[in-house]
Amino acid sequence: MCCLCNTKRAMCLLTCGQSIWVCLQEIMKWNGWGYSDSKFLYNKKGQAEFTGKRYRLSGMIIPGLREWMESTFGANLQHKTPAAPILNSSAVQPPTLNEAFLKELKSTGIPFSHDAEDRVFRSHGHCLHEIFALREGKIGRVPDLVVWPNCHNDVVKIVELACKHNVCLMPYGGGTSVSSALECPPEETRSIVSLDTSQMNRILWIDEKNLTAHVEAGIVGQDLERLLNESGYCTGHEPDSMEFSSLGGWVATRASGMKKNIYGNIEDLVVHIKMVTPQGVIEKSCQGPRMSTGPDVHHFIMGSEGTLGVVTEVTMKIRPMPEYQKYGSVVFPNFEMGVACLREVARQRCAPASIRLMDNEQFKFGHALKPQVSSIFTSFLDGLKKFYITKFKGFDPNRLCVATLLFEGDREKVLQHEKQVYDIAAKFGGLAAGEDNGQRGYMLTFVIAYLRDLGMDYYVIGESFETSVPWDRVLDICRNVKARIVRECKDKGVQFPPLSTCRVTQTYDAGACVYFYFAFNYRGLSDPVHVYEQVEHAAREEILANGGSLSHHHGVGKLRKEWMRETISSVGMGMLRSVKDYVDPNNIFGNRNLL
């Protein structure tokens, strides 16, 4: 098992002092998403079930899922594609170690490991091709060494040593990247050291007068939120990956949270950043809320994707925990009306903490994930609701779509706000569809990633990708990208129609963020991952041709690098390049993301 956990745990606990630390690696899957104990499976009766105890859905039977999977993908319980159960260490290349570096590293006392499992765990993010390869037991280039710095100073030491011995460093936070950012460049000949920030997970101080908190960058989202909650605060930053992704990762990729309408995206939340680079430490001299001191150096750091250094400490805005939270949902007769409503909400700048619009396919998907209802009464109510919407209101079940809402604040204001939003929705034919539907929508966010693993057990592969786009293009881009996916699948010989669906997940003054989900049954294909990648590539081309951005918050990594030049112009590339050349002339931070 995890080398650090077994052999160095005592030492870690000693050096960590305060201990909220859990070794995530120990309780997480090595070849899939999330916690080992939580997964979808088909039980002996052939019913879908979500295991574990961590989620609202945990331990429940999901009666509709099987039929949905069979009818959507043409999947079949008889056709299984199980994953390799355990990591075969012999498939992992022996580490290329830089002895001199190792020797000096040992003298610093910073924990490290070159155990195969530790290295493989940090060799990937969650792109489809990465997980697919792991499930097949195929291991490519992996880091040669993992180090666990415990604090800022440890990082300074490691970076100094790396520079001295010309070792390649790759910062590793939560490992939730979906841009091939964690993939080791195969052409890298130096020893690659994965710098795991997970031990740097403390809140160093909370400043209640200024409402800021100074936090080590390795902390993962759920811990940060839980710890702040204990003091009555929150950051409000809730990316979908918040269970596992880290503060440093958010900064490095320009993350966006579900509730950005109230709290802002990471660039709005950050007050101060400390980053260790080969040239030394970069940080600002004060914590002024805004400065006019030339281009904001924070913006060289945010989105640098680990190419310039390691973010070690961040001062972030915090807010008192909201007094009241309320979920909600609205059903629209069609997607067009839904988008028009979101646009109007944005125009009036009255977006709730979160507002998301799912298209019809996702609505159906959400429906399929309804757990078994315990009472006849609930099922009766559900039936009644369905009757009301489809028969009485005349909504076409194959066209209607649903928006999920989350309101936060003090009770009175929430209720007022809620009314305002529902009134706007009514103008676009929207019908309030209850809190429960809303809440389930958000819960889906966290379990959907688990679902991919289930799909992969039955020949279904897929992934999501996102973009941001001006308002007037939203409908066009949704239609065109979805249609492109369908056509590309057909052209590439996919035997079954794919799931090609989208949702609008964020609203801005001038546009929106759109998320696409794409999955297909790959039976009959000899190289499904290649087909998948070709389709995703085509979909991205389509996004760009339709005025969408290269990424809203996933980042570029290595997956989307080829489009950087056309995205930011040659001069823009030159600017970024020259920063890299100055900060890291020897390419110590050699993950080769972005540029």
Place this chain on the structure above:
Amino acid sequence: MLWSYCHSGTRKSLFNINTRELSEVVVIGSTASLKDEEEFTDILEERRCTTDLGYALRTFNPQPYKGAPSSSTSDLKKAVLESQYLRYIIALETGSSVEKVRQEARGILEEMSHNLQLGFIRLMAYTVNKVFKRLFRSIYVNMEGLNMLQQAIQESPVILMPNHRSYVDFLIVSFILFTYDIPIPVIAAGIPLASMKVVGEILRRSGAFFIRRAIGSDKLYWAVLSEYVRTIVRTGCAPLEFYVEGFRSRTLKSVVPKLGMMDMVLEPYFKGEVFDITLVPISISYDRVVEESLLALELLGVPKPKESTTGLFKASRVLQEDYGCMHVNFGRPLSVRQLCEGKINRSEYNLIPRDLPQRPSTEIQDCVNWVAHLIVRTQEEGSLISPWSLMACLLLQAPITTLTEEGLQWHGLTEKTLWLRKLVLDFRGRLNWPDSDVMSSTVALHHSIVHHKAGRVCLVQDGDPASQDPLSPEEGVMRTAAAVLMLVSYRNQALHVFVRPGILATAIHITKSTQKDELFSFFCFLRDVFANEFIFIPGRASQDFDEACSLLQKCGAVHMSEQEVTVLETGLEVLSFLQKLLQPFLDSYQLIFRYLCENGAHVFTEKQFLPAVQNLATKLILSGDLHTFEVLSSDTQKNVLSALRRLEAVTKLRVNNNILSIADPYFFGKYIAIDVLLMTEIMNKRAL
């Protein structure tokens, strides 16, 4: 569960063709024509067995484009008037109040709009059915194409793009689609049709919308029109039908496509407003064109009668005649997305609101031009060549006096026609070759042009036999020209099969070279000069050359090696036929070049030019120095001027007055010398 749309085999083939295959389609053309013929179904046959009324009242329940909301014509007009684009243009119009301009826009839209109503479609179907049954023996339609169309219409907005050879075909597509339960198209028509009493309104309600002829720089009109067209495409509310050639071809030869409509139609794709657009080229071929005699007169400068309802009734005597068969060949639907792949970068629209008028980049313009040419070429390849066209080719190669006086030997003509038939098949042309008694029935059908008697065929010359006054020699030339030009029109129907090998044959004939590269550069030169005369897809000179080479080789006319093209003894007949086929064009161009050069004037108007050329040509014909009547055709004259403007030998000074000027006398001088030997020299110079 399989792809829900895989159930139809044709569907799959629809979009699985990649651009490469597509270009092969263009190069290679149709497959064996015999097989194709079998696929055509006579749709009149069934009509003759049922009552017209019953047919007109049949249930009509087409499957529309799946993304299209059901919208009425008033919704369409409203959408156009309220569009951001139009609001922007209206705001730009200065000089009068916004309300006034809006009112004007509304007026334009009212004048333009179609008002498609099923009731009128039924009326139209009833009438058209009656008329067509009278005019034609059969109307053949390829069912395969219709099936593909039916599928395509559900997938994306469809643009129907027929060629236009006769007024008769204006409603033929609607008629067929009504018969086969496919959504009725809205059709772009010229405004004169709208002003016809009653008929104009019937056409409007049958789906026609009307476009003014000379729009010029009327920005508001352009804006309303383009927004109207784009809205139709964007919403996919109905298939859109328009003639990419811009107008009815008076010569029955394909016309170089006009780009205005094409541009409007494609823009929603370029701007990402639709996922894809499907273009369906439709080739309509006639055994005999209803207005054949009018066409020739028009070309000679006798103005065409104004479209009027009374005129239409007068024309009803044409109903007494037999016009043989009509073939409507629905081409394979083409995906605009696939056609444009790699040719354009749609992100050029990312930085300016799409509602604002924006001049498309040259990349986009070139692409539109390319697509338009491709469509016309595809129409050509889809059209069926009748035995009569082949005969016309041959008749025109006989000396004119033979034709008008003693006549051509029937036996020789039929034999040569059969020879030509084989050549067409070698060149992969599509033939319409009925099984029995082809030759004499063909000649009988065209009794207005030729006369077959006592084993000889001669040209019928129109004239008033009652009048005893002898014609002046000039009048005689015109009289013969009218008859010859009718023949020319039918020859033109077959021309597209012969053009490429014909140009190569001409190049061989003129240069007397066997060097492939020399021939190629001369081929390109001719292709360039005649680009207004024949349809060449831009940027495909070398493919055209290769095609020409392989066809000539296939029919045994030449032998090809890596570097050389050698004429074979057996190929002389073919080469001489091809070279003679194009000779009238060379002669005509040469004459006009010479006229322009020797005339001395460097500035002239189009109004002076046309009669002057006609006069000169008449003189030369009378003196026996000119052997073609085709230069008398205003179409040829206009094509030459367009070619010269394209080659920048002539420029148009003021658009309003149609004043043209010789731009560069020196440059122009080179072109005048399109003389057999000098041309080679020019080529050599150019090559340097």
